[in-house]
Amino acid sequence: MIDETLRNELKRQGVFTTNLAELYNWGRKNSLWPLQFGLACCAIEMIAASMARFDISRFGAEVFRPSPRQADLMIVAGTVTKKMAPQVVRLYNQMPEPKYVIAMGACAISGGPFKQGYNVLKGIDRYIPVDIHIPGCPPRPEALLHALMALQKKIESDKLRGGGRPRHLDPEQPSEFPVPECGAHDLVPTKNHTLWNPKPILRKS
Amino acid sequence: MLTQNETNPHLFLAVFIAVAIVFALTPLLIARLWAKLFSPQKRGPIKNSTYECGLDKQAIGWVQFKAEYYLYAIIFLVFDVEILFLLPFAAVFKQLSIGAVVAMLVFVLLLVEGLAWACLKGLLKWRQS
Numbered sequence: 371m372i373d374e375t376l377r378n379e380l381k382r383q384g385v386f387t388t389n390l391a392e393l394y395n396w397g398r399k400n401s402l403w404p405l406q407f408g409l410a411c412c413a414i415e416m417i418a419a420s421m422a423r424f425d426i427s428r429f430g431a432e433v434f435r436p437s438p439r440q441a442d443l444m445i446v447a448g449t450v451t452k453k454m455a456p457q458v459v460r461l462y463n464q465m466p467e468p469k470y471v472i473a474m475g476a477c478a479i480s481g482g483p484f485k486q487g488y489n490v491l492k493g494i495d496r497y498i499p500v501d502i503h504i505p506g507c508p509p510r511p512e513a514l515l516h517a518l519m520a521l522q523k524k525i526e527s528d529k530l531r532g533g534g535r536p537r538h539l540d541p542e543q544p545s546e547f548p549v550p551e552c553g554a555h556d557l558v559p560t561k562n563h564t565l566w567n568p569k570p571i572l573r574k575s
Numbered sequence: 576m577l578t579q580n581e582t583n584p585h586l587f588l589a590v591f592i593a594v595a596i597v598f599a600l601t602p603l604l605i606a607r608l609w610a611k612l613f614s615p616q617k618r619g620p621i622k623n624s625t626y627e628c629g630l631d632k633q634a635i636g637w638v639q640f641k642a643e644y645y646l647y648a649i650i651f652l653v654f655d656v657e658i659l660f661l662l663p664f665a666a667v668f669k670q671l672s673i674g675a676v677v678a679m680l681v682f683v684l685l686l687v688e689g690l691a692w693a694c695l696k697g698l699l700k701w702r703q704s
Contacts, residue, residue, distance in 0.1 A: 457629030
């Protein structure tokens with residue numbers, strides 16, 4: 371590894387140094403192809419973000435793919451109903467590695483205004499690993515761009531080997547997560563415990 | 576016979592083929608090497624499944640189609656080809672020589688013969704099986 375001060379000194383002189391991991395991450399973070407699917411009204415903001423005014427192509431993420439096999443990024447844009455959740459999980463499973471998830475809007479992160487509803491999933495992070503959560507109802511396109519930039523920062527710091535490397539580089543980590551099924555009253559199982567383990571709420575009596 | 580200074584005129588073809596193969600294989604080899612060193616392949620039953628729409632496949636595709644559809648498609652060709660030739664035939668009918676008209680009538684008769692044959696065989700009746 372090159373010494374950081376030497377590297378800064380070289381940069382000042384106009385000599386740019388890099389390593390394999392940085393080059394790899396630089397390429398990946400600037401070509402995040404989202405999966406083309408919208409679930410509810412947040413999708414309209416996602417579409418607005420891809421149009422000329424907000425122009426998501428500045429970040430190399432304008433190539434919305436209609437097939438999960440060609441996509442890197444799943445933007446869960448909208449309310450995930452319990453009927454739709456198995457399909458969302460199956461689409462996530464079919465995406466090739468490396469894959470990332472942005473849960474966009476209050477519904478996708480928690481159920482939002484429909485949280486008390488019998489048919490709405492209370493956050494897609496119960497079934498698939500979400501990298502970035504965006505609150506808002508709906509979030510503005512700028513918020514989606516901010517989430518994309520946050521994801522790019524996350525990818526930038528990924529390590530190629532050793533401990534702390536991202537999910538897709540670790541052979542032990544799964545790439546598929548169990549698809550829930552529609553049961554009599556709720557999805558079965560109601561959550562994936564390997565992913566979703568919130569701390570219990572402590573109430574003072 | 577080639578002299579000492581001349582090379583085989585087909586040598587450049589061999590060089591082109593060799594370069595083409597190397598050019599095509601190098602990125603594939605680098606990708607394979609990268610996957611082996613860093614990024615492990617993760618296959619799975621859901622990832623390799625047929626449909627990409629989020630839904631699972633239902634039933635099977637091995638079902639029988641009715642052979643009657645095939646016969647209808649063949650008989651349709653009679654009308655299809657006929658209309659293709661009859662329209663220009665009608666457009667230039669008055670300027671045609673007698674030989675051309677006879678040739679055209681023979682052609683139409685051949686097609687009508689096929690239709691008559693199908694009709695006599697009872698192929699134009701749709702049978703419910």
